[in-house]
Amino acid sequence: MEEIKEFLVIDEEEGDRLDVYLSTQLGDMSRSYIQKIIKEKKVKVNNKIEKAKYLVKEDDKIIIEIPAPKLLEVTPQNIPIDIVYEDEDLLIVNKSQDMVVHPAPGNYENTLVNAILYHCKDKLSSINGVIRPGIVHRIDKDTSGLLMIAKNNNAHNSLAEQLKDHSITREYEFICHGVVKEDKITVNKPIGRNPKDRLKMAIVKDGRNAVTHFEVIERFENFTHMRARLETGRTHQIRVHALSINHPLLGDVVYGPKNTKFKLNGQTLHAKKLGFIHPTTKKYIEFDSELPEYFKDIIRKIK
Structure with a gap:
């Protein structure tokens, strides 16, 4: 009703x-x-x-x-997930590289949402509806790392507002093609749908404001290990901004070279750090995740 x-x-x-x-x-x-x-x-x-x-x-x-709230129709599944933190309001999950965040047509099983529905039962925010309960933000299937899940609508609104205000700390690490000369680079270029390919994002004049702060961690012979701090959170932002400075991500077949000498399942991109004001305690909390084995293995091979 x-x-x-x-x-x-x-x-x-x-x-x-x-x-x-x-x-x-x-x-x-x-x-x-x-x-x-x-x-x-x-x-x-x-x-x-x-x-x-x-x-x-x-x-x-x-x-x-x-409107009456829709009943969740996505099936809970007992899928192991790496829980970094949990309380009554939220859940911090360290997502594996090959896991899709939420169901979509043709793929309604084995997603992070299926897993958190099983883990949290009915304790998830309903703001994003049937397909994305509790999902405040998302990362690509081939991106690993930290994600926050809201267990109730108050927590969801608080975290969503912080995302909107660009006050959440979000740091990623990645490996890109080429040797980046500058120690630090800030890219401030608007991002929108690629007019020539609607499946891709691109730098476009009438796109949404997008700012990424890049920093070199370590340089190798033909690659660079980088850190990226997001000021905004546009779709494929790091991947598109890295391409715009001629350093596409290693393993990114959408925006970078199709073939590399490494066997990869997608871009080498890891959401490493996540920090925000807790919706209830109003205190700043921050989480840091270890680089996954696939990422460390690539660095060893490059060296």
């Missing part, structure tokens, strides 16, 4: 956008989800349909129809 809620705007709330007003009133719902409800014309102001940007006025009567 859908839930209907009514609100009456008071003097000090006048002038707020409709979506902002409702997200303040409904603390456990994200603003993006409220915008979706508004687009579906399930919000009325004084019995009229208004847009999210409508500025509320004193004595406005607002009625919102909140």
Whole structure:
């Protein structure tokens, strides 16, 4: 059953956008989800349909129809996962290189979501719906490393806001082709869909703002071991920005050379460090994961 809620705007709330007003009133719902409800014309102001940007006025009567939550239809599976940290609000998982984060058409099993559904039972946020319960952010199938999972909607909203504000510490390590001369490089180039290939991302003028800070860890004869700190979190950001400075990631067959002398399952990219303000304690916590064996093995072979 859908839930209907009514609100009456008071003097000090006048002038707020409709979506902002409702997200303040409904603390456990994200603003993006409220915008979706508004687009579906399930919000009325004084019995009229208004847009999210409508500025509320004193004595406005607002009625919102909140859709009934969908039951999760993805099957829980007893798949071993590397849990780095867990409490009542969240879970930090160290994802293996070959694991898909969430189900998609044609692949509804053996994903991280299947595994966390089994581990957490019904204790996962519902904000991202049936396919991505608890998933606040994602990393590619072939990228290994740290991911945060929200167990409830309050935790999800808190972590999502920190991502939006670029206040979360996210550091990756990777190996790229070529010897990088500069010790540190900041790439500030917008990223969007590649107009010539919709399956790829690219540097495009009307793309979304994207900033990556690169730092050399160690140089080899034909490769460089690098660190990347994300200021923003666009799809394939590190891979596209590394290509833009002519140092594509080793093993990245989408943006780099198709063939290498190493047997790889994808790009050598590891989400190594993750830090954020805890949704409940409000204290900063940080996690660091060891480089996986496949990554260390490549470095040994290069040396």
